[in-house]
Amino acid sequence: MDNLFGFRQAFRNLPLIIDENKMIILRLMSEHFITSEAETRYQERITLLEDQIDKLENQVQNLRETAVLDKAALKNTRSELWKTEKQLSDAKIDIRIARRETKTAEEMIATLNDDLKKKREKFNEMMSKTEEEVAAERKKCENLSAEIHRLKCELAEREAEISTLNNRLEEFDDLKSTYDNLKKEYSELLQECEVLKKQVECLNEEKEKYVKSEETRVQLEAEIDSLKTTICNLELNIMYLKETTSAMNTQLDQFEYCVALNEQTIEQYTEQKELAEKEADSLRYELVACRQSLNEEKSIRLKAEQRVQSLESELHNAEVNLTTLEERIEAKEDLTTKMTSQITELQQKIADAEEKATAFEAECQWLKQEVATHLTNLSTLRETNYQLNLHLEEERQLSIVLKDRVTELENSLTQLEAYNKEREVRDEAIKNQQNKLIYFLQSKIDGKKKKTLSNVLFGARSKENCPPSAGSSNKSEFVNGKTPNSPVSTPSKGKVLYQIVKSPASQFQRHASLPRMHHNIPHRFKNHLVIRSGKCHGCHSGINRGSQASICGHCGIQAHPKCSVTVPKTCGLPDGFAKHYAKSLTVDFKTNKGGGDANPMTDVVHSGWVKIPSSDGTMWEKKFARLDKNCLYMYDVEPQDDHTSPTQEWKLCSKTNHIIIGEVTDTKDLPPTAKSDIPYIIKIAIVTKDSCWPKETYYLMVPITSEKPAWLSALNEVCLPNNTLAQRPEYNGSKLCSWRECHLRSACHINDRLLILGANEGLFSLRMNAEGAEPTKIDGVVKVRQLSVADQIGLVLMIANDDEQLLETDYRCLVSNAETLSYANPTVKTNPISLGSAVESCLLFSVSGKIDGTYYLTAATPTRLIILKWNVKDSEFVVSRVLETLHPCNCVLYTEGHVIVGCDKFFRISLSDYTAQEFLDPSIASLAFWRIGSFPIEIFDISSNEILLCYNEFGVFVNRAGEKVQSDLKWNKAPCQFAFQKPYLYVVHKTSVEVILLSRPGSEQNARAAPCEDTISTTSTATIQDSIYVNFENPRYLGPGKSPGSIIISDMTANSTELILLEGKNVYKNDFGSCISLSSMVDENPKQDVSGDEFSFTSSLIHTLGENGCSTPRISDESDSCNTYTIQDCQQTESCKKVVSFGKQTAM
Known part of the structure; x- marks a missing residue:
């Protein structure tokens, strides 16, 4: 009551x-x-x-x-005064004298005035004449000086020629001396030849003696033969004359004695024969050597004679040139003598003219009065x-x-x-508010009314969804009995109130409407340097690390400074509420068109105006799209009922198809499109089961940005339930620890037991081996953004504190503080590293290994790149070179004798002379990525001869010389960070981490593949599921893990921050997902031979191709992306047996 x-x-x-x-x-x-x-x-x-x-x-x-x-006149008078200052000093004395004389000579003033007039006229005439003469003389002097200068130049040239000729003469003298030496050598050689001739004659004589001895030997041999025959006869005679042997014994003894003597002589002759043969062989060798030396001497003699002839001809020519030059020099000397005489005469004339000028200047005293x-x-x-x-x-x-x-x-x-x-x-x-109160009271009054028969039969209607204009008019008529006069309202005021109060609804229905949000809080933007690459919430394009961006101080969203005005005013809202509010700002086509809701179509999931490529692919055509449970229909006009026939029909759902929905990463298949329109395009790829490339690819361009999430969610709602996708086990990493309200920025292992964490709240240490261990805070620094351990020089480097300085601390001191307990209040002492005179915040740094016996430190500021060198004596880094940069540096990689940095392009800086040059050749079309607006984010050393360059849109494999060696990688989503731990490449996005396995052909993973000799090389855009996504709420890369192929990330949720160890081997442990293989990836076994430079598929993809005919696409939980890679430009065609082109191109 x-x-x-x-x-x-x-x-x-x-x-x-x-x-x-x-x-x-x-x-x-x-x-x-x-x-x-x-x-x-x-x-x-x-x-x-x-x-x-x-x-x-x-x-x-x-x-x-x-x-x-007045200033011009003043300048003229000043110039005249300046000219007459000397005259005025003399004129003052003359004035005093003149005043004394004027007292005595007042009578002669009239006559003197007449004389003065005449003298003035004469003076003017003489002055004009003298000026003309002086001008003429000056011209002559100038001409003469020019002629003298020209002659001097010619003399200098002639002297230079003479000096060159003298040098040549000296060379000729040297040649003469060499020629004389050669003559002497020639005479000596002739003497040696004569000596050799005499030796040859002696040898010939000995040869003749040898021939005679040979003849005697032949005779003796003949005699020996005859003696042998006689001996045989004698033996026969002995047989017949045994009786006479006694008588002939004495004769026989004598004969035997003669035979012995003959044998001795024969032995002597054989020995002499052997000695003669040996002497003959030695003489033959000596003859051959003499002949060779004679031939060489003849050739040397011929060369020397030719050289002497050429030198004599050159000498003769030089003598002729000398005579001609001497004649020309004599002529020039005569000319110079004449010119000097003329110069002396002209100087005399100039002196006379100057004397006349001084005389005339003395008569200029009459100018005093005018001055x-x-x-x-x-x-x-x-x-x-x-x-x-x-x-x-x-x-x-x-x-x-x-x-x-x-x-x-x-x-x-x-x-x-x-x-x-x-x-x-x-x-x-x-x-x-008053109207709402009236509605509430009226509903209370209506609720207490007695139920009538019509209410019992038909029910009471809820008036919640009545149009506001009708309800307010009825209530005001009920209360006042008349229609009140509404105040004057502008369209802008009505629009603002509508956005604040009105929640999105396409029409008034009988069920309860969506809840109103009553939210219009603008963002509080401030310009900051971007430390982590991200995405603009205004234009949906990338923001490079190190550039200026507007960041909201409350909710943390970032946008370009020019795009911050267009960001919706949804500060402090969760994503779901923001999407709800964004619908109220969009244009509802159904309510604007009459009859759009007259005949509702029950199967329609989503509809609206879009643009699609024309049939010839030269332009975009505007169509009305209607999506139902199986197809996407295109109309030229908005259909009023089901009888309107579509102009195009895209069948999306089929038992033999898989649908991949995402954004556009390559615009070469699109009609001519502005870069600002690319974020509005949706790509629909239809992959069949009997092939591994898209059968058909469709593109949609939505009119406004807020329509894109609605279309993506509708397409996923229709297509995903019909895709028979392989279920993969989920892996979200190993949780190391968790605590509240901590913004982690970096992490690094200082030993096997301890992990150092850098955060906005300061420096922390974590024991890895202890279960349930909590981080221990180390005092001394705050806002630690980057950490790096350089244990070779005993330092730990970091970027910390409010002014983002580059600091250093002792490695052992940090380890001892990290091992202490929290109640001991560990504190670390840091020292700043000097980066030069200018005071700027440090964006990033990188420490090298040992290069040429020393260590280098590269630090980047917003406008400079500083290279520091380790000084062993002082045990500190000293600035070696400071380079100015137009864009901040994003990444650093050290190679042999060089450092590669990524600013707006990749540059290679020599560590010897600090000269910088572009790392990629811009003349090569396939490497000119900077021309299309891409910017570098990270660079990795993949192997001994391969480097991976990561841009905001793609990745490129190059060798040490900057030449492309592999196909390109295309990122599915806008990357925030990159990390590489062999053999895994981690791409950190806003709400997920993409893991890509980079392996080489011939590894164990590929050994399980089918034994097929053919290798597939992708030469155009290919849609292959070769990456795995691990979903998180807000991941951030902190540093490499201790185990091979692992990284440490932080996942910041609404309630806590989790420290997670993500291991690639656990992601791929069940061999789900395909991968890209690198031929040059370093294997654990260094003896294994690596060959081939093309990409190959892993066993999982080959197994899938063998059983199902295609690679099964993987679904990501994010609706605004697709899991596709584009691989291009395979350059090794010798080993390719099949060339496959994807998309709408032909296949060979």
Whole structure:
């Protein structure tokens, strides 16, 4: 009863409140009228003042022109005064003398004046004549000086020629000396030849003796033969004459003695024969050597003779040239003597002319009076100029005061307008609240009414979704009995109120409407340097690390400074509420078109106006798209019923197809498209089971950005339930620890037991082996952004503190502090590293290994790149070179003798002379990525001869010389960070981490593949599922893990921050997902031979191709991306047996 009494009392007071509001509105309107009249008066006053200012400015302009003329006259007089200063000093003495003489010679003034007039005329004539003569003489002198200069130049040239000829003569002398030496050598060789000839003659004589001995030997051999025959005869005779042997014994003994002697002589002859043969062989060898030496001497002699002839010819030519040059020098000497005589004559003439000029200058004293008059005129002009400047300054001050007054009036006017607008909005809000109260009371009254038969049969209608205009008019008629006069409202005010109050709804339905949000909080943007690459919330393009971006201080979203105005005002809202609110800002085509809801189509999932490529692919055509459960239909006009036939029909769902939905990564298959329109395009790829490339690819361009999520969610809703996708086990990494309200930035292992963490809150240490261990805070630094351990030099480097300095601390000290417990309050002492004179924040740094016996440190600031070198004596880094950069540096990689940095392009800097050059050749079309607006993010050393360059849109494999060696990688989503731990490449996105396995052909993983000799090489855009996504809420890469192929990331949720170890081997442990193989990936077994430079498929993809005919696509939980890679430009065609082209191109 009390509540009812209160409501009645409120009803009674409502007319009074409405009347009071009307009075307030009338008063405000009258005040507005008064302010508008005051504004008109002030405007008239302003125009009058502006006219006066224009007049004063014209006067000032005239005064300035006169001042300029006066200044010119002043300059002329000053120049004349400067010329006559010396004369005036002498003239003062003459004036004193003249004054004394004038007292005694006043009578002769008249005659002297006549004489002065005549002398002046004569002086003027003589001056003109002398000036002409002096000008002519000067011209002659100039010509002569030019001629002399030319002659001197010729003399210098001739002297240079003479010096060259002298050098040549010296060379000829040297050649003569060499020639004499050669002659001497030749004579010596001739003597040696004569000696050799004598030796040859002696050898010939010995040869003749040997021939004679040979003849005697032959004779002796013949005699020996005859003796043998006689011996045989004698033996026969002995047989017959045994009887006479006794008598012949004495003869026989004698004969035997003769035979012995003969044998001795034979032995002697055989020995002599052997000795002669040996001597003959040695003589033969000596003859051959002598012949060779003779031939060499002959060839040397011929060469020497030819050289002597050439030298003699050159000598003769040099002598001829010398004679001609001597003749020319003599002629030039004669010319110079003549010229010197002429110069002396001209100098004499010039001296005479100067004497005449001095005489004429002495007669210029009559200029004194004219100078005096000029001085008086100057003083008067200065006085007038000073007065004009005073007047001008007064007028300027007056104009400044008037402008200040005008600005004050404008400010007061804007304040009044804002106040009036605020009052209008408040009044409108009060009225809306009153109307809501009326609706509530009316619903209470209606609820207490007696139920009628119609209510029992048909039910009572809920009036929640009645149009606001009809409801308000009915209620106001019910309360007041008449229609109230609504206040004047502008379209902009109505739009703002509609966005604040109205929640999205396409039409009024019988069920309850979506809840209203009542949210219009703008973002509080501030410009900061971007530390982590991200995506602009205004234009949806990438933001490079190190560039300036507008970041909201409350919700943390980032955008380009020019795009921050267009970001929706949804600060502090979760993603779901933001999407809900974004719908209220979009244009609802169904409500704008009449008859759009007249015949609802029950199977329609989503519809709206889009653009698709034309049939010839040259332009975009506007179509009305309607998506149902199986197909996507295209109409030229919006269909009114089911009988309208579509112009195109895209079948999306089939038992033999898989659908991949995502964004466009390659625009070569699109019609000519502006870069700003690419974020509005959706790609639909249809993959069949009997092939591994897309059968058909469709493209949709939505009209506004807010329509894209609706289309993506609708397409996923239709297509995903029909895709028979392989279920893969989920792996979200190994959780190391978790704690609340900590923003981790970096991590690094200092040994096997301890992990150092850098965060906005400071420095922390974590024990890896202990279960349930919690991080221990180390005091001394705050806001640690990057950490790096350089244990070779005993330092730990970091970027920390509010001013983002580059600091160093002792490695052992940090280890001891990290091992202490938290209650001991461990504290680390840091020292700043000097980066030069300019004070700038450090963006990133990188420490090298040992290069040429020393260590290097590269640090990047927003405008500079500093290279520091380790000084062993002082045990500190010293600045070696500072390089200015137009764009901040994003990444650093050290190679042998060089450092590669990525700014707007990749540059290679030599560590010997610090010269920088582009790493990629811009003349090669396939490597000119910087021309299309891409920027570097990271660079990795893949192997001994391969480097991976990661841009914001793709990745490129190059060798050490910057030449492309592999196909390109295309990222499916906008990457934030990259990490590479062999053999896994990690791409960190906003809400997921993409893991790509990079392996080489012939590894164990590929050994399980089918034994097929053919290798597939992708030469155009290929849609292959060769990556795996691990989903997180907000991942951030901190550093490499201790185990091979692992990384450490942080996942920051709404309640806590989790430290996670992500291992690639666990992601691929069940061999799900295909991979890209690198021929040059370093294997664990260094002896294994690696060959081939093309990409190959892993066993999982080959197994899938063998069983199902295609690679099964994988679904990501994010609706605004697709899991596709594009691989291009396979350059090794010798080993390719099959060449496959994907998309709408032909296949060979």
